[in-house]
Amino acid sequence: MSQKIVRVGIIGGGLMGKELLAATKRWDALVDHPVRPEVTALADPSPAVRDWFINAGVKNIYEGYAQLLADPDVDVVYIAVPHNLHEEIYLATISAGKDFLGEKPFGIDLVAAKKIVAAVQESKVFVRVSSEMPFYPGAQGAINYVKSGALGELVEVRAGFLHSSDLDTKKPINWKRQVKFCGAIGVMGDLGMHVAHVPTRLGLKANSVYSMLDKIVETRLDSKGNEVPCDTFDNAVLAIKGKSSSQEREFPMIWEMKRIAPGESNTWFFSAMGMNGGVRFSTRNPQVLERFTYKDGEQSWIETQPGHKGNWPVITGGIFEFGFPDSLLQMWAAFFAEREGLLGDKFGCARVEEVLESHRVFDAAMKSHTSRASEELEN
Numbered sequence: 001m002s003q004k005i006v007r008v009g010i011i012g013g014g015l016m017g018k019e020l021l022a023a024t025k026r027w028d029a030l031v032d033h034p035v036r037p038e039v040t041a042l043a044d045p046s047p048a049v050r051d052w053f054i055n056a057g058v059k060n061i062y063e064g065y066a067q068l069l070a071d072p073d074v075d076v077v078y079i080a081v082p083h084n085l086h087e088e089i090y091l092a093t094i095s096a097g098k099d100f101l102g103e104k105p106f107g108i109d110l111v112a113a114k115k116i117v118a119a120v121q122e123s124k125v126f127v128r129v130s131s132e133m134p135f136y137p138g139a140q141g142a143i144n145y146v147k148s149g150a151l152g153e154l155v156e157v158r159a160g161f162l163h164s165s166d167l168d169t170k171k172p173i174n175w176k177r178q179v180k181f182c183g184a185i186g187v188m189g190d191l192g193m194h195v196a197h198v199p200t201r202l203g204l205k206a207n208s209v210y211s212m213l214d215k216i217v218e219t220r221l222d223s224k225g226n227e228v229p230c231d232t233f234d235n236a237v238l239a240i241k242g243k244s245s246s247q248e249r250e251f252p253m254i255w256e257m258k259r260i261a262p263g264e265s266n267t268w269f270f271s272a273m274g275m276n277g278g279v280r281f282s283t284r285n286p287q288v289l290e291r292f293t294y295k296d297g298e299q300s301w302i303e304t305q306p307g308h309k310g311n312w313p314v315i316t317g318g319i320f321e322f323g324f325p326d327s328l329l330q331m332w333a334a335f336f337a338e339r340e341g342l343l344g345d346k347f348g349c350a351r352v353e354e355v356l357e358s359h360r361v362f363d364a365a366m367k368s369h370t371s372r373a374s375e376e377l378e379n
């Protein structure tokens, strides 16, 4: 199959910008993909980051993002910058008429996210939001089982992302630990869209939220060894009254987002239990998908091994383990195929309406933290 070359510019070449470049280098693992992305440009104020991309062979290197947006050799942009810059850079990219994949949380708060989403909706640009964990084959299996209707009346839904990234209190502070860069929503901005994506895609939405937001480590050392405030929430547990068009009764939905989860490394999980069936999947053990049925008075669990059967077919043997870089490759495969109108019925990247819905939940969670009561979502 001949592939269409799509030229990609990266704004923000840190952790995630580099991951995109690496994903394009493994592109041949995808079978019959209609697009071949080529990273032609990078914009980043950090000289060390620019050097990294020069060494990786990227031709057009800029200090400022406006130069990249004016580059005629850029068809699509990936924006992976601190949250305080989302509104400015996403709006500029829309004004430049460039399609893009924007990193979550897609605006530092609900107000910023609303502005960006309104601008996307008024434009003709193709925009999706980064969220790769649902591309794990086990997560896809869980999604499909819920969609099949096998669960019956929903009893409870749980979704979460548990990190140990901040367990080390000696770890120096960075922008993700400061409200002015990361946002007052703290860990919900960092991990929340990962948690919201699957429930929201399945139509499992929130009516109201009671939140428990926790600041555990109050100060950290900066790069000069000075103790400075670490003022973002580390952990968030949201008790949500959920709604679904398939039933009248509200059901409990628990979302957990933690940067300090002792005993966990990078655990993303989703479970949904109903009166007739249930499902649970966790990246802690990506080779296990558990499906539950309740029939004729008997409860049974079936364990399957989802292997490497991705959303987009790959050359990798179906029995092999799937991991984080594979989920990024699958997310990008879905993004570029959907942009060409060739995704078919495969799972697509998070949409701007979905990230806005997640922000409405986080906004209610912030209000609940102040009122110490359950809060309805703002319309």
Ligand SMILES: NC(=O)c1ccc[n+]([C@@H]2O[C@H](COP(=O)([O-])OP(=O)(O)OC[C@H]3O[C@@H](n4cnc5c(N)ncnc54)[C@H](O)[C@@H]3O)[C@@H](O)[C@H]2O)c1
Pocket (backbone or CB within 6 Å): 011, 012, 013, 014, 015, 016, 017, 043, 044, 045, 046, 049, 064, 065, 079, 080, 081, 082, 083, 085, 103, 104, 105, 130, 131, 132, 189, 190
């Ligand atoms: N999808 C995921 O799994 C995932 C994981 C981590 C982070 N993220 C998201 O990705 C985004 C970036 O996070 P990161 O971990 O890559 O951060 P990072 O700090 O590693 O990288 C951010 C980069 O942005 C650059 N930058 C700062 N100001 C800029 C400007 N004006 N123009 C261009 N570049 C600028 C910095 O120099 C840095 O290289 C955030 O929105 C974050 O929430 C997503």
